[in-house]
Amino acid sequence: MRIAMLGLGSMNGAILKGLLASGVSAQDVVATTRSAASACARAEELGIEVVAEESVESERTANQQAAASADLVMLGVKPHQITDLCTEIADALEPDAVVVSVAAAVTVDMLQQALPQGQPVIRSMPNTPLSVGRGVVGLAAGEHTSAQQLHRVRDLLSACGAVHVVEETQIDALTGVSGSGPAYVFFLAEHLAAAGAERGLPPELAADLAAQTIQGAGDMLVSALNQGAGDAASLRQAVTSPNGTTERGIAALTEGGLPQAVHAAVSASAARAAEISRDLAGE
Numbered sequence: 001m002r003i004a005m006l007g008l009g010s011m012n013g014a015i016l017k018g019l020l021a022s023g024v025s026a027q028d029v030v031a032t033t034r035s036a037a038s039a040c041a042r043a044e045e046l047g048i049e050v051v052a053e054e055s056v057e058s059e060r061t062a063n064q065q066a067a068a069s070a071d072l073v074m075l076g077v078k079p080h081q082i083t084d085l086c087t088e089i090a091d092a093l094e095p096d097a098v099v100v101s102v103a104a105a106v107t108v109d110m111l112q113q114a115l116p117q118g119q120p121v122i123r124s125m126p127n128t129p130l131s132v133g134r135g136v137v138g139l140a141a142g143e144h145t146s147a148q149q150l151h152r153v154r155d156l157l158s159a160c161g162a163v164h165v166v167e168e169t170q171i172d173a174l175t176g177v178s179g180s181g182p183a184y185v186f187f188l189a190e191h192l193a194a195a196g197a198e199r200g201l202p203p204e205l206a207a208d209l210a211a212q213t214i215q216g217a218g219d220m221l222v223s224a225l226n227q228g229a230g231d232a233a234s235l236r237q238a239v240t241s242p243n244g245t246t247e248r249g250i251a252a253l254t255e256g257g258l259p260q261a262v263h264a265a266v267s268a269s270a271a272r273a274a275e276i277s278r279d280l281a282g283e
């Protein structure tokens with residue numbers, strides 16, 4: 001499968017790292033960026049062909065050239081740039097090329113409106129841990145995308161994480177949980193480490209303790225859920241000895257408002273996605 005990654009920043013870059021690590025050949029990928037500096041840095045980092053929009057002066061733009069040769073086109077620019085990018089590549093696309101947007105808030109309908117009639121599209125919401133094969137992606141297919149096309153994309157991305165085919169109405173909530181979620185976890189890691197350093201641990205040790213604890217707890221939780229051997233609440237309870245140390249820590253987190261703060265974060269992220277969708281639709 002020939003893959004074009006249009007835009008190669010944090011998100012498409014993370015997806016591409018995961019795909020290359022899963023065995024996708026660098027020869028089968030072409031990517032674009034806006035600037036020559038990014039193209040050069042990414043080509044060197046990832047060993048693939050990256051062409052900058054600003055470096056191409058021929059009749060067809062870098063995005064058009066990349067899209068023309070692709071079976072799968074991953075749109076990885078900012079939400080407000082997506083429909084312009086669709087318009088730019090519309091005439092270059094093969095009719096059966098599948099166009100996948102990774103953008104928050106850009107709806108299937110917006111993609112379909114900006115692309116040729118009948119073009120298969122998928123709205124996705126990935127997350128950056130795809131780069132290390134441990135990501136999560138939600139996929140919602142457009143009306144012209146066949147089950148086979150959806151399954152090919154699902155299977156490709158499954159090599160870098162868990163893929164969930166969802167209703168488009170669920171994508172904003174999924175964005176609030178797993179799209180933005182890695183940032184919440186990194187935020188927790190920052191504060192766990194800082195708190196450990198405040199208690200006298202060397203900062204590097206504290207950062208490592210926080211990272212390894214999050215990784216271990218995450219692995220343990222996924223394994224328990226997969227095996228039907230517990231959930232987050234039961235694993236938490238197993239760490240919490242009556243009248244022990246964790247009980248005090250959990251009480252402090254509860255008094256500090258962690259549960260409410262997490263609910264507010266997911267809801268604020270999902271609400272922002274809906275707000276961007278309305279802005280993009282000119283409502």
Ligand SMILES: NC(=O)c1ccc[n+]([C@@H]2O[C@H](COP(=O)([O-])OP(=O)(O)OC[C@H]3O[C@@H](n4cnc5c(N)ncnc54)[C@H](OP(=O)(O)O)[C@@H]3O)[C@@H](O)[C@H]2O)c1
Nearest residue numbers: 007008009010011033034035038076077078079102103104
């Ligand atoms: N970051 C995340 O964790 C995450 C998670 C889920 C979804 N997303 C979605 O992913 C999309 C990209 O976000 P990001 O965080 O990856 O942004 P980013 O790091 O700023 O990357 C944007 C990329 O697009 C390139 N670009 C800009 N204009 C272009 C054009 N006209 N043609 C080709 N490439 C162009 C940029 O090139 P230059 O570097 O040369 O400017 C850069 O490579 C957004 O729509 C966002 O909603 C992000």
